[in-house]
Amino acid sequence: MVATPRYFVGRDRVDSLPDHDRGLAYGDGLFETMRAVHGSVPWWPAHWQRLQRGAQALRLSLPAEAQVREEAERMLEGGDGVLKLIVTRGAGGRGYPAPEESVPNWILSRHPLPPATPSAGLALRWCETRLALQPALAGIKHCNRLEQVLARSEWADPDIHEGLVLSAEGDVVSATAANVFVLRDGRWTTPLVDRCGIAGVCRAWAVDALQACEARLAVTDVEAADAVFLCNAVRGILPVARLGSRTWRPHPQVMELQHRLAAAHPAFVTEVS
Amino acid sequence: MVATPRYFVGRDRVDSLPDHDRGLAYGDGLFETMRAVHGSVPWWPAHWQRLQRGAQALRLSLPAEAQVREEAERMLEGGDGVLKLIVTRGAGGRGYPAPEESVPNWILSRHPLPPATPSAGLALRWCETRLALQPALAGIKHCNRLEQVLARSEWADPDIHEGLVLSAEGDVVSATAANVFVLRDGRWTTPLVDRCGIAGVCRAWAVDALQACEARLAVTDVEAADAVFLCNAVRGILPVARLGSRTWRPHPQVMELQHRLAAAHPAFVTEVS
Numbered sequence: 331m332v333a334t335p336r337y338f339v340g341r342d343r344v345d346s347l348p349d350h351d352r353g354l355a356y357g358d359g360l361f362e363t364m365r366a367v368h369g370s371v372p373w374w375p376a377h378w379q380r381l382q383r384g385a386q387a388l389r390l391s392l393p394a395e396a397q398v399r400e401e402a403e404r405m406l407e408g409g410d411g412v413l414k415l416i417v418t419r420g421a422g423g424r425g426y427p428a429p430e431e432s433v434p435n436w437i438l439s440r441h442p443l444p445p446a447t448p449s450a451g452l453a454l455r456w457c458e459t460r461l462a463l464q465p466a467l468a469g470i471k472h473c474n475r476l477e478q479v480l481a482r483s484e485w486a487d488p489d490i491h492e493g494l495v496l497s498a499e500g501d502v503v504s505a506t507a508a509n510v511f512v513l514r515d516g517r518w519t520t521p522l523v524d525r526c527g528i529a530g531v532c533r534a535w536a537v538d539a540l541q542a543c544e545a546r547l548a549v550t551d552v553e554a555a556d557a558v559f560l561c562n563a564v565r566g567i568l569p570v571a572r573l574g575s576r577t578w579r580p581h582p583q584v585m586e587l588q589h590r591l592a593a594a595h596p597a598f599v600t601e602v603s
Numbered sequence: 604m605v606a607t608p609r610y611f612v613g614r615d616r617v618d619s620l621p622d623h624d625r626g627l628a629y630g631d632g633l634f635e636t637m638r639a640v641h642g643s644v645p646w647w648p649a650h651w652q653r654l655q656r657g658a659q660a661l662r663l664s665l666p667a668e669a670q671v672r673e674e675a676e677r678m679l680e681g682g683d684g685v686l687k688l689i690v691t692r693g694a695g696g697r698g699y700p701a702p703e704e705s706v707p708n709w710i711l712s713r714h715p716l717p718p719a720t721p722s723a724g725l726a727l728r729w730c731e732t733r734l735a736l737q738p739a740l741a742g743i744k745h746c747n748r749l750e751q752v753l754a755r756s757e758w759a760d761p762d763i764h765e766g767l768v769l770s771a772e773g774d775v776v777s778a779t780a781a782n783v784f785v786l787r788d789g790r791w792t793t794p795l796v797d798r799c800g801i802a803g804v805c806r807a808w809a810v811d812a813l814q815a816c817e818a819r820l821a822v823t824d825v826e827a828a829d830a831v832f833l834c835n836a837v838r839g840i841l842p843v844a845r846l847g848s849r850t851w852r853p854h855p856q857v858m859e860l861q862h863r864l865a866a867a868h869p870a871f872v873t874e875v876s
Contacts, residue, residue: 354624356752437627466750
């Protein structure tokens with residue numbers, strides 16, 4: 331089910347990644363990981379908008395949206411799954427200076443859906459790896475992801491589903507591949523992503539749906555929360571059942587949010603049944 | 604003179620970068636940029652040792668050194684120039700978890716020598732882009748280089764040769780693609796690279812040659828210095844003539860260091876003539 335990726339340079343399909351790609355050399359690119367259902371990507375506009383914000387921050391050119399979407403839907407062949415798009419700055423010489431006019435390289439790949447979420451909720455741990463504070467890159471989904479790779483390499487136990495990561499200053503930022511929301515005193519909060527972390531597409535949906543507050547969160551804010559969930563655009567709303575020795579029972583507000591997402595986004599219907 | 608890169612998976616040569624490469628996806632890899640002379644790389648052992656330190660930090664597998672060196676020398680065909688080696692963690696699925704056993708992908712490319720250094724010395728500027736503090740990745744030459752790309756994109760004026768970059772805390776770290784040394788009160792100092800920055804191969808040579816001190820440096824330490832030079836493994840010792848409005852005349856200790864490097868490393872002989 332993992333199809334061969336498709337490679338493009340500007341408007342043209344090519345057989346493989348062109349030589350001297352700056353994505354490979356420096357992680358000089360952006361990516362989006364999207365949930366597809368019945369051959370299309372319901373959150374396409376939100377993904378493309380985030381890609382545009384990233385392209386603006388990195389001053390790199392994007393391919394034409396209409397063509398990328400058409401190729402994405404062609405690759406899905408009417409099916410479900412996960413679609414990944416990487417866009418790099420394209421070819422560059424040796425060295426950091428970016429060409430004045432660059433033609434982006436872009437790669438589409440299709441992947442199976444991740445395993446279903448345990449019905450009891452996720453088990454989490456705290457990661458030792460901290461996220462460095464870099465406002466110039468915060469929020470965008472760029473291809474410099476060694477911190478996430480290091481954080482995710484801290485455990486191999488399959489009974490731990492995700493890890494929460496702190497910033498260099500000790501505030502809670504996110505899981506390695508999902509955003510986090512906590513319920514405290516009847517109010518939902520998710521960490522700011524202005525210094526590190528990624529502004530997730532599902533995070534934006536949930537902030538709006540819950541009228542959630544964006545703020546710095548301490549470890550104790552999470553551990554003392556009445557409910558916690560993770561979310562991302564591939565897996566939707568993921569209730570958290572355990573964090574170290576702390577446990578939570580299913581919370582009605584999280585279940586209700588899952589139902590709202592399923593109603594808003596057809597890919598997530600099966601998750602709730 | 605820019606030859607087609609050569610791609611390898613483990614021991615095998617392949618035609619192009621294999622699908623699902625984690626270097627492309629996440630910058631999950633390392634690189635070395637090496638000066639070659641008469642078909643070989645005089646600093647090979649130092650480059651390989653740094654690569655090994657990086658591989659240890661990222662827990663990724665390296666290809667066999669003897670094969671990489673043989674292929675590198677084959678690619679040089681007895682000539683001079685710059686040789687770049689990228690080693691990535693190899694293929695991975697979608698998502699951050701690294702495969703338990705990975706076969707590295709590696710890429711060799713050959714590039715022309717950079718333009719000769721202006722005989723009067725380099726003109727520098729200060730960059731606005733700051734380097735985030737990330738001790739887990741500091742010192743190693745990994746492929747997450749967006750900060751350097753952003754810093755280098757701050758100027759296009761060809762009369763400015765390099766930019767000095769500060770850490771998030773405001774101490775001087777390096778140039779965008781070179782380390783920096785300053786002479787103060789008769790003593791050479793170069794910034795520590797324990798929180799950000801790269802432990803350059805030429806930097807290590809110069810620390811040893813000058814018995815230089817490694818310490819945090821403030822902007823004023825550089826501006827008040829009696830002499831400043833940059834260095835990297837491709838361009839050797841690069842005297843600095845100007846930083847903003849501050850100028851320096853050629854300093855005998857820098858000229859002497861250039862001569863010592865030329866004596867120790869045949870590639871740099873022409874630089875001094």
